[in-house]
Amino acid sequence: MTRYEPWRGLALWGQEEETAALEVLRSRSLFRYYGPELLHRTDSFERELAELLEVPHTVAVSSGTAALACALIGLGIPEGAEVIMPAVTFVACANAVVWARGVPVFAEVDDTLTLDPVALAEKVSDRTWGVLPVHLNNAAADLDPILAVARRHDLVVLEDAAQAAGVRYRGRRAGSLGDAGAFSFQLEKNITAGEGGAVSVRDPLAHQRIVRYQDQGGQFTTARGESRAQAAEPFLGVNLRMTELTAALLRVQLGRLDPMLAHLRSVAAEVRAALPELHWRRLPDEEGSGGDLTFFLGSRLEARDRVAALTADGIPAHTLYQGQPVYSSPAIRAGRTPWGTRWGTPARCRDSEGLLGRSVTISLGATMTAADVRAVITALRG
Incomplete structure (x- = not known):
């Protein structure tokens, strides 16, 4: 038997989570886009997370893996492009790259257990499109030299901050330094609703692509006649939306x-x-x-x-x-x-x-x- 609970955000759960969940349940509006008494908890969570990270945009999604895939697609990964990642990471990184039609490439880590910038530079080829540094086990990757390599080779940088929500690197939050960041709210994470994820992104066009992709492409009509359309070239997407209940639980924990x-x-x-x-x-x-x-x-x-x-x-x-x-x-x-x-x-x-x-x-x-x-x-x- 362990001497203490090895949980992070989950260990602090209490009455505030119960109250937040009950408010959503009583509203009968668990879907983020409409309902009998929509409370807009997902919209609020996105806004508050963006403020915490000091980025212009975040998009709440269903998991950390979904966040990685949405970010890659939003940033425009070409089919067959290579994305370099550390050899020490969770399988979701490789899965998300494959989901986005890319090819994962694995590079050495150093004694930070995060991506070695020298090894990164050695792995760059004419097929390399991006780099996926991982902030492992609640500690930041040494991003400055990684970003320098990426700039030198004109690579897109997607930070995997799934295991490091809220952590700072030289004064800035993990997930806010690259072109985009991906977060997980699975049970073991710093804030949790059991599952869930989010993307942080700076470019407004990439943000709109992510918003649309996770919501069936963003341009459709339901069987009842409701429409959701945006003024952009249409494309097909998937359903990776966060629920109002998930967002309500996560909002409580941001302040902690x-x-x-x-x-x-x-x-x-x-x-x-x-x-x-x-x-x-x-x-x-x-x-x-x-x-x-x-x-x-x-x-x-x-x-x-x-x-x-x-x-x-x-x-x-x-x-x-x-x-x-x-x-x-x-x-x-x-x-x-x-x-x-x-x-x-x-x-x-x-x-x-x-x-x-x-x-x-x-x-x-x-x-x-x-x-x-x-x-x-x-x-x-x-």
């Missing part, structure tokens, strides 16, 4: 985001300061992290044994992605998509495999107490 991240950051800093001898994951912006406790050991075997010992002490510990890079997926290795085989076996990123396999991560919780922090330090010293 910064205090929660400050607490997690403080916890992580205290533990790292007490154990400077550990080989901690390098954070490009210490003050801007959202709280991460990841360190590296000498071998996979040592990492496995340390995870087992910490877990036995009640400390929620694991090796990220079980030490497996994203291209360990059989489908990715074989290049298999729903439409057939589209690429050959990706080259292995051996440095990334080594770092990932030797890593140990301690999950932090939003309600951790001083006693919980002492327990983590004691267990690590043991």
Whole structure:
């Protein structure tokens, strides 16, 4: 049994979420575009998230994967274009690129466990259209050198901020520095409704394409005769809309985001300061992290044994992605998509495999107490 709950946004749920949900349920208007007494919670969430991120536009969608795909499509990815991403990430990144008719390409990470800008530059080819840096486990990727490579090669930058909502990088929010950002509100995330996502974007035309794509293309007539049309060239889309109930839950948590991240950051800093001898994951912006406790050991075997010992002490510990890079997926290795085989076996990123396999991560919780922090330090010293 763990000593504390390793949840972030979910750990802070309470009466405010219940009240927000009941308001929507009583309105009988769970669909974001109309209803008997529409409360416009999704519109409000989009506006408030944009204000938090200091970007002109956000679009609320049904998941983080949907956010990635909508962003790629909104930004105009050509069919067959390559998008470079880190070898250490969740499979949704590759899935979204394939969804948008692109080809994922995998590059090494460095000791931040995020995209290595040198490796990124080496992977750029005449087929490369974009780069997808990932802010991993509540810590920002070192974006300045990544953005410099992208500018040099005229690449589109889509930030995956699914695991880092609210985190800052040198004063700016993750997901606000590139051409677009993608967020997830799945159960483990910093704010959560169990599922949900959002896209942040600056370009107004890309914003309109995203809005339309996630709403069946935005130009149609229903069986009852209602129409939704926009003054632009029509195209076909899909249904990736967020519900009013999801947005209502998320709005409550936006105000808690910064205090929660400050607490997690403080916890992580205290533990790292007490154990400077550990080989901690390098954070490009210490003050801007959202709280991460990841360190590296000498071998996979040592990492496995340390995870087992910490877990036995009640400390929620694991090796990220079980030490497996994203291209360990059989489908990715074989290049298999729903439409057939589209690429050959990706080259292995051996440095990334080594770092990932030797890593140990301690999950932090939003309600951790001083006693919980002492327990983590004691267990690590043991």
